[in-house]
Amino acid sequence: MTAATAAPYSCSKRFGSYPCCHRQWRHPGHCRFVHGYSREFTCWFRAHRLDANGFVVDFSSLRPLAEQLAEQFDHTVLINADDPLLVQWQALHNLEALDLRVMANVGMEGSAAWVWERANRLLADRDSGRSCCWKVEARENEKNAACFEALPAWFTAEGHSTSQPAL
16 A cells, blocks of 8 residues: 555444355356355445544445345345356246346455445445445355455545546
8 A cells, every 4th residue: 555545544344144146157167056155245444534423434324235235145146247048047037036146257256346346336425535445355155255455546645536436
């Protein structure tokens, strides 16, 4: 972290667990089959200064993010947008046999990036650059997790958004 992006305060919030399943159709092994986990996400937040309540992020203000996570991951089937069986998955969804969510990357890495984007969209709209989500861990079980870590371009040293976020 450079002096231009330094922010002295941080906190984290865990979301989950969201039972869902996915498949990695390109994988040569067993991951190409539909399998499921109860996913959990931990978001790390950073702020240049604390809010009026003395918080990095007021956790109760993250309810819209929790609702988005439940909508995306709770009892859903996650399929990559380029899955060769996408038409069949969509047909099963239309028959109400499953609750389909199509993503660019259904793996833990892609899911962590998806959550990071939505967390920062919420914060950019609400905090005008004072706080951001700088890291998301997507956990599929007690042994395996993946992280996405980045500062959004709009998170400036002064803590003021200089433009609309490019998320």
